Amino acid sequence: MAQLSTPVEERVVEKANPTGPAKSKHGWLSRLRSYFVFNPLIWLYTFVLGIVSIPAGFFDRGGRLLHGFARVWSVLIMKTICSPVSVEGLESINTHKTCVYAVNHASALDIPMLYVYLPFQFRIAFKKELLSYPIVGWHLKRSGQICIDQQNSAASIGSIRAALKSLKSGLPLVIFPEGGRTPDGEIKPFMAGAFFLAIKAQVDIVPVALIGTFDLLPMNTYHIKSQPLKVKFGAPISTASLSLRDTEALSEKVRNSMLQLFHSTSSLHTD
Known part of the structure; x- marks a missing residue:
């Protein structure tokens, strides 16, 4: 049985940052607002x-109730960080269909x-390390999200079954x-993993590109x-x-679609 952490390809990846470098306006004022307004409110x-x-x-x-709490938490965060979001392509998705x-x-x-x-209840696959976060880890576990232990083969099989x-x-x-x-x-x-599951469950797979979030808050910083x-x-x-033999081909097809979505956007920065 395939593991959720099995690499599919090891080729050089394409650059995927269409938003360009952050502008100089993200200076000390931006840092002060992030550290003393955005982050404290998010923690609150x-x-x-x-x-x-x-x-x-x-x-x-x-x-369902815990999903509702997570959604309220998310709405508050997105309103707090003052980052307008546009959505494209959702109208072509049957949101009542399992994917x-x-x-x-x-x-x-x-x-x-x-x-x-995402206007429906869903489950999300998350890394085991998040379980150590106070409150967040408890919420993930109690709400039925799918825990992925990339270092443990037996646990990966259990995650596949849960998914x-x-x-x-x-x-x-x-x-x-x-x-x-x-x-x-x-x-x-x-x-x-994602493609093994989609084929095994015989459900469609939908590529989704989130654009601008790397410049919004990359790794190893609290500067929003x-x-x-x-x-x-x-x-x-x-x-x-498709059969399980098509897992790699499906992965490549979805990745190409995601890259096309990601790169077919104009710059999101505004003056």
């Missing part, structure tokens, strides 16, 4: 909603964006097929630089005629 939202959601977690077997959503991962703020702009069970129950699944955040704005090679963002949905890709 996380603490308050996390504490309030704890009782709900013991009675919410389907995860795997393959999303590029560039920022810690990708997840709040998804909770705001398949979620898909067969009718809940869409969000996966970051790169396996983690990009350190440099490039879309990294994909891993096999407000700017316009985009969420772009590609056409669903069917797995109806």
Whole structure:
């Protein structure tokens, strides 16, 4: 059985940062606003909603209430950071249909964006390391999200089974097929898990490109630089005629679609 952490390709990745370099306006004023306004408010939202959601977690077997708390948390964050978001392609997606959503991962703020702009309850695959975060780890576990342990083969098999069970129950699944955040704005090679699951469950896979989030908040910083963002949905890709032997070909097809979505946008920076 394939593991969620199995590399599919090891070729040189394309540059994937269409937003260009950050402008000089992101200086000390931007840092002060980020460190003394944005971040404290985000921590406050996380603490308050996390504490309030704890009782709900013991009675919410389907995860609907906890998903609602996560969505409120995400809406508050997206409104706080003063970054307008435009959405393209969602109108062509049947949001009532169970699919795997393959999303590029560039920022810690990708997840709040998804909770705001995916208009349905879903499960999300997350790295085991997040379980160690206070409140956040508890919420992920209680709400039925899919924990991925990339260092443990047996645990990976359990994650696959949990993900398949979620898909067969009718809940869409969000996966970051790169396996983690990009350190440099490039879309990294994909891993096999998302495509194995889509074929095994015989559900469509939808490529989604989040644009601008790397410049908004890259790795290893708390400096949130407000700017316009985009969420772009590609056409669903069917797995109806595919077998597990087609996993690599499906991965390449989805990645090419994501790259096209990512690069077919004009600069998001405004004067």
